[in-house]
Amino acid sequence: MSASKRDILVRKAMEVLYRDGFQATGMDKLVRETGVSKMTIYKHFRTKEDLILAALRLRDEEFRNRFVRRVERDATTPKERLLAIFDAMDAWINGGDFQGCMFIKAASEFQDRKHPIHMASAEHKQALLAYFLDLAQKAAAKDPRRLAGQLLMLMEGETVMAFMLGKQGVAEDAKKAAKVLIDQALIH
Amino acid sequence: MSASKRDILVRKAMEVLYRDGFQATGMDKLVRETGVSKMTIYKHFRTKEDLILAALRLRDEEFRNRFVRRVERDATTPKERLLAIFDAMDAWINGGDFQGCMFIKAASEFQDRKHPIHMASAEHKQALLAYFLDLAQKAAAKDPRRLAGQLLMLMEGETVMAFMLGKQGVAEDAKKAAKVLIDQALIH
DNA sequence: TCATATATTTACTGGTCAGTATATCTAAAC
DNA sequence: GTTTAGATATACTGACCAGTAAATATATGA
Structure with a gap:
């Protein structure tokens, strides 16, 4: 299987897992929906958990890329960019395929904080927080850590x-x- | 089985489901952890879904009761009470057994908006929103609906x-x- | 003490789950 | 045309799932 076909598998799996949930999606459904046979899937991923982790990695990468790119396109100063976060949120929520946050849902299904899927989900939020913190510092906020946390809080609640x-x-x-x-x- | 023993079943089931998740908790585990035999459970609840709904109803009732009671004990004016919401949140999060919001987790596991469990979870949030709206109106906020929504957003993100x-x-x-x-x- | 009703234990059903074994198919390389 | 390697479909394994059947135990009430 070519590298690009493996990417197609992960992308399709990501879409199905996002739409239907992790535990509720069986391997047979993934075979059906990705068009990749079970044997081929298991050639690339030792377990279902590994495939889920790959899907989450792809989602993290694409979501954060799109998000940050949009923020930096829409605004230039750090302060404006902090606000532009919520234009990007608007576009996501009111765009075509909003079905909640894949990482909140993943952490909800795999609650144990030591679980690899839970940890991968937490890392996604940490990465967003780090980006917000960077902007808050550059904007010279009084307490950048607090502002970053508050804005992430708002975003998650939204x-x-x-x-x-x-x-x-x-x-x-x-x-x-x-x-x-x-x-x-x-x-100040 | 006495009515109180049924209550014990629902309460214990609620604790286990909150701690370990809905799909990840099998009926055999519920039998083990509640001390109630499977046949007895199925005398009271037609399906696992019905038991989950009863557990969510209990959680909703207890959580909102405790929450509102604390807010109204800690503050008297509507404005103070809106702020006291976040003291109640503090107490919950930093209290003994915080493991996230049972309703967000339920909605995450049962994503279909028509699913009874998803709907019951959404109703819990609606009830909180209605309480916040009442306080915001009494506090004479410029736009009570908006303020209530923003505070609930903050609470969920928190x-x-x-x-x-x-x-x-x-x-x-x-x-x-x-x-x-x-x-x-x-x-104003 | 006996009768009745309810709770419990044990074992089971049919179905689905993740993951595997096998055998067939396809396609490119020589 | 034959070989070789990888992809495929099919069928399977053993474990677990929700829910049930039947037999046993327990408690209540007259």
């Missing part, structure tokens, strides 16, 4: 609410809250 | 971050953010 209660108004409310928090955190 | 990244500082950051949002929303 995601959960859109997932559980629907999208109406959530993105707008979140952005307005972010604006207040950012403005207040940059007054 | 829960997710404490679950995935650990408790350090999260409650304090959330409360400080809430104070800023509330103050800003009440200026």
Whole structure:
């Protein structure tokens, strides 16, 4: 199997796992939906868990790339970029295929903090937090760590609410809250 | 079986499901951990799903009762109570048995919005939102619906971050953010 | 003490799960 | 055309799942 076909397998698996859940998706369904035979899947991944980890790695990479690229395209100064985070969120939530956060769902299904899937999910959030912290520092916030944490908190809550209660108004409310928090955190 | 013994079954099941997850917990484990035989469980609940729904109902009732009671004990004016929400959150997160939000985890495992378990979880969030909205209206917020949504957002994000990244500082950051949002929303 | 009803134990059903064995197929290389 | 290597379909393994059947134990009530 070519490298690109392996990528197709991981991408399709990622889509199905995101849509239908991890434990609820059996290997037979993955065979059906990816078009890759079971033997071939197991040539590339020792276990289902390994395939899930590969799918999460792909999701992390693509999500953060798209997210950061959009933020840096939409705004230039660190302060503007902190706010542009919530335009990127708006685009995600109200875009085509929003179905909640794959990593929150993964951590929910694999609750043990030592579990590789839980740890991979936590690392995704840590990476987002590090990006926010970088922006908050460059924006010269009074307490960059706090501001970064508050904005990530807002983002996670926004995601959960859109997932559980629907999208109406959530993105707008979140952005307005972010604006207040950012403005207040940059007054010296 | 007495009514109280049935309550014990539901309470123990709730604890196990909260700790170990829904799909990852089999009926045999519930028999082992509740001390109630399988036949007796199935006398009271037609299916595992029905038992899960009963456990969620109990959790909703207890969580909201404890939460609201604490808020109303700690503060008297609506504005103070909006802020006291985040003292209750602090107590929950840094109390003994915090393991994330049972309803976010339930909605994550049963993603279909039409699924009874997903719907029950969404109703819990709706009930919290309704309480926040009531407080925001009584506090004469400029846009009560928005403030209520923003505070619930903050609360959900706080829960997710404490679950995935650990408790350090999260409650304090959330409360400080809430104070800023509330103050800003009440200026006329 | 006996009768009745309920709880429990044990064992089972049919189905699904992750992962594997085997045998067939395809396609390129010489 | 034959060989070789990898992909495939099919069928299987043993374990576990939710839910049930039947036999045994226990407690209640007259």
